[in-house]
Amino acid sequence: MLTDSQPSIDIPVPQKTIIKLEHIYKIYGAGDAEVIALDNVNLEINQGEYCAIMGASGSGKSTVMNMIGCLDRPSSGQYYLDGEDVANLSEAALAKTRNLKIGFVFQQYHLLSQLSAIENVMLPMVYAGIKGNERVDRAADALKRVGMGHRLKNKPNEMSGGQQQRVAIARAIVNQPVLLLADEPTGALDSHTTREVIDLFTELNQGGITVVIVTHELDVGRATRRIVWFRDGQVIHNNLSPQDLSLVAAS
Amino acid sequence: MDIVESLKMAGKTITANKLRSGLTMLGIIIGNASVIAMVGVGQGAKIYAESQFQSLGTNVLFILPGTDNARRNTIAPPNRLILADAEAIATQVPSVDKVAPQLNGSELATYRNNAKRASLIGTTPEYSPVRNADVKQGRFITADDVKRNARVVTLGSSISKDLFGNGEAIGQQIRIRNISFEVIGIMDEKGAFLGANQDDTVFMPFSTMTSRIIGRTSPYGVAVQVITLSAKDNTNVETAKFQITNLLRLRHRNTSSASDEVTFTVRTQKDALEIVGNITNALTLLLAAIAAISLVVGGIGIMNIMLVSVTERTSEIGLRKAVGASQSDILTQFLIEAVILSVAGGLIGTGVGVSGILIVGTFTPLKAGVSMGAITLAVGVSGAIGLFFGVVPAKQAAKLDPIVALRSA
Ligand SMILES: Nc1ncnc2c1ncn2[C@@H]1O[C@H](COP(=O)(O)OP(=O)(O)OP(=O)(O)O)[C@@H](O)[C@H]1O
Ligand SMILES: [Mg+2]
Numbered sequence: 001m002l003t004d005s006q007p008s009i010d011i012p013v014p015q016k017t018i019i020k021l022e023h024i025y026k027i028y029g030a031g032d033a034e035v036i037a038l039d040n041v042n043l044e045i046n047q048g049e050y051c052a053i054m055g056a057s058g059s060g061k062s063t064v065m066n067m068i069g070c071l072d073r074p075s076s077g078q079y080y081l082d083g084e085d086v087a088n089l090s091e092a093a094l095a096k097t098r099n100l101k102i103g104f105v106f107q108q109y110h111l112l113s114q115l116s117a118i119e120n121v122m123l124p125m126v127y128a129g130i131k132g133n134e135r136v137d138r139a140a141d142a143l144k145r146v147g148m149g150h151r152l153k154n155k156p157n158e159m160s161g162g163q164q165q166r167v168a169i170a171r172a173i174v175n176q177p178v179l180l181l182a183d184e185p186t187g188a189l190d191s192h193t194t195r196e197v198i199d200l201f202t203e204l205n206q207g208g209i210t211v212v213i214v215t216h217e218l219d220v221g222r223a224t225r226r227i228v229w230f231r232d233g234q235v236i237h238n239n240l241s242p243q244d245l246s247l248v249a250a251s
Numbered sequence: 252m253d254i255v256e257s258l259k260m261a262g263k264t265i266t267a268n269k270l271r272s273g274l275t276m277l278g279i280i281i282g283n284a285s286v287i288a289m290v291g292v293g294q295g296a297k298i299y300a301e302s303q304f305q306s307l308g309t310n311v312l313f314i315l316p317g318t319d320n321a322r323r324n325t326i327a328p329p330n331r332l333i334l335a336d337a338e339a340i341a342t343q344v345p346s347v348d349k350v351a352p353q354l355n356g357s358e359l360a361t362y363r364n365n366a367k368r369a370s371l372i373g374t375t376p377e378y379s380p381v382r383n384a385d386v387k388q389g390r391f392i393t394a395d396d397v398k399r400n401a402r403v404v405t406l407g408s409s410i411s412k413d414l415f416g417n418g419e420a421i422g423q424q425i426r427i428r429n430i431s432f433e434v435i436g437i438m439d440e441k442g443a444f445l446g447a448n449q450d451d452t453v454f455m456p457f458s459t460m461t462s463r464i465i466g467r468t469s470p471y472g473v474a475v476q477v478i479t480l481s482a483k484d485n486t487n488v489e490t491a492k493f494q495i496t497n498l499l500r501l502r503h504r505n506t507s508s509a510s511d512e513v514t515f516t517v518r519t520q521k522d523a524l525e526i527v528g529n530i531t532n533a534l535t536l537l538l539a540a541i542a543a544i545s546l547v548v549g550g551i552g553i554m555n556i557m558l559v560s561v562t563e564r565t566s567e568i569g570l571r572k573a574v575g576a577s578q579s580d581i582l583t584q585f586l587i588e589a590v591i592l593s594v595a596g597g598l599i600g601t602g603v604g605v606s607g608i609l610i611v612g613t614f615t616p617l618k619a620g621v622s623m624g625a626i627t628l629a630v631g632v633s634g635a636i637g638l639f640f641g642v643v644p645a646k647q648a649a650k651l652d653p654i655v656a657l658r659s660a
Contacts, residue, residue: 071657091577092578095575095577095580098572106657110566110657126256126260127576127580171574
């Protein structure tokens with residue numbers, strides 16, 4: 001079991017397990033072409049944690065992230081999300097889980113170009129069946145929360161990269177998910193904007209939401225409170241503190 | 252996700268890329284326009300043909316030699332419908348008013364240096380009232396002309412103009428087969444009747460035509476090609492048909508009523524209308540079928556462009572799935588897009604087709620009806636086609652793996 005070495009100052013020590021991966025394997029191809037992307041991964045993340053997944057390129061970070069986000073199914077192993085066994089859910093049930101429990105942020109923002117900022121943020125609520133004023137109000141609130149309250153009607157191509165990523169974060173949190181997942185969210189941003197976006201994640205985490213970020217940037221990793229280190233599809237360090245990050249990264 | 256949301260979403264996508272939407276609809280627009288226009292023209296043809304028969308009057312009957320089947324055979328049996336039959340009908344059938352036997356031919360008519368091929372009709376004075384063929388100048392053939400085998404002709408208005416220009420025709424001699432005929436009258440302009448133009452016709456006494464032009468063609472007597480007659484009053488047409496049929500059976504010694512032994516056919520105006528109706532309906536159907544093919548091609552066009560658009564929009568589909576769209580949500584979205592595009596195409600195509608009909612109507616005698624039924628059908632069929640051809644691309648979109656789709660950006 002992991003031990004939380006971080007002294008919690010602002011929130012009570014969370015005990016509820018949000019993510020529980022048991023003996024997860026993900027194998028692509030077969031025979032000579034076989035790639036073991038995830039090799040017996042065991043990982044638990046508790047509610048309210050602020051966690052980074054790091055490791056070399058090709059070590060399986062995105063693969064495990066997709067698994068956690070219910071976009072992908074493991075070749076074998078068990079995955080409990082918020083206490084529910086999701087490895088065996090139907091396609092429609094997985095879609096619902098992604099809709100209500102998970103918020104995704106991507107490196108490429110993935111905003112729909114024909115929609116305005118607020119319409120992009122409303123999208124998860126469209127699939128959740130939330131309508132009318134409630135939908136508009138909640139989308140506007142989410143955009144205000146990420147500092148984009150003044151750009152509701154702008155299309156993605158009228159916004160900077162950092163602004164687009166903020167809108168994408170607003171979209172990820174608008175359905176009040178238990179889990180916010182981000183795969184290289186700052187990969188396309190300069191260092192100044194990276195700082196702003198990471199501060200936003202920190203703020204959201206302090207508001208109570210569990211945040212997991214895949215990154216290869218040490219600065220981003222240091223902003224979190226726990227680092228999971230991957231190598232060749234395996235978890236090498238389950239609970240690295242940000243202070244020890246430089247040592248591991250150098251090795 | 253409910254249907255209203257899906258409609259709104261599809262509407263956004265369609266309006267966001269107007270050029271692509273327009274191209275997608277193009278096939279359906281063309282298909283629909285041609286269905287509407289073709290059916291309209293077909294119905295116009297029907298209305299036109301029917302109006303021509305209606306102008307005959309409801310109390311008119313036609314007797315033709317042989318049967319429809321016999322007339323279709325290459326080796327025709329000898330014609331048993333003879334002049335004596337016409338005379339018998341006139342004297343023995345009480346419900347019949349006037350009887351006009353008729354012989355048709357086509358000959359070169361000449362006056363001095365002018366020559367013109369004319370259709371020739373040999374008949375009796377009754378032809379004029381029965382067929383509503385009035386004389387403009389001079390007179391029509393009289394009973395006396397028929398009795399005397401007189402070498403006289405009444406000319407259709409345009410043949411008269413062709414031969415005499417603006418000069419005086421009445422009293423002049425024209426030549427047919429090197430026999431001179433005196434012009435005794437000129438007919439009113441009447442226009443074409445199902446391809447035959449009375450204005451190009453030369454009328455002469457029945458007896459003159461048999462003795463001088465055609466000669467004896469049947470072993471049974473003086474053969475007749477058509478007998479046109481009028482019943483005494485409109486309600487009696489079916490009675491007249493019945494009585495005529497009985498009389499002719501007796502005269503032709505047809506004991507059996509089996510149609511292949513019958514040597515004549517009696518048609519009322521209603522029968523003729525039915526036949527014309529059948530022919531023009533078949534024509535309409537044929538035109539509609541041709542047009543329907545283009546509708547199907549339009550559907551395939553929708554499928555093609557939507558398949559391309561699914562490939563183009565993989566990252567959008569991946570994102571939608573990541574934020575909670577299920578396969579059925581994506582399927583519905585693409586199907587609705589296909590249906591909206593095809594129904595909109597159908598409506599635009601209908602507009603084009605209706606304009607086409609109106610244009611045809613102003614420049615030709617085909618006053619085509621814009622049929623509400625055809626419009627509903629065409630737009631409905633377009634929608635169905637959109638649904639049908641939308642299934643393949645929509646399924647492809649729904650099945651996309653979100654991870655692959657998201658990576659493709
Ligand atoms: N669809 C696939 N088919 C085959 N192999 C795959 C597939 N997806 C990932 N892999 C392999 O799985 C391994 C892990 O890939 P993954 O994308 O998780 O790496 P990563 O840690 O996210 O790398 P990066 O930092 O470059 O994003 C790699 O070796 C990759 O080639
Ligand atoms: Mg990756």
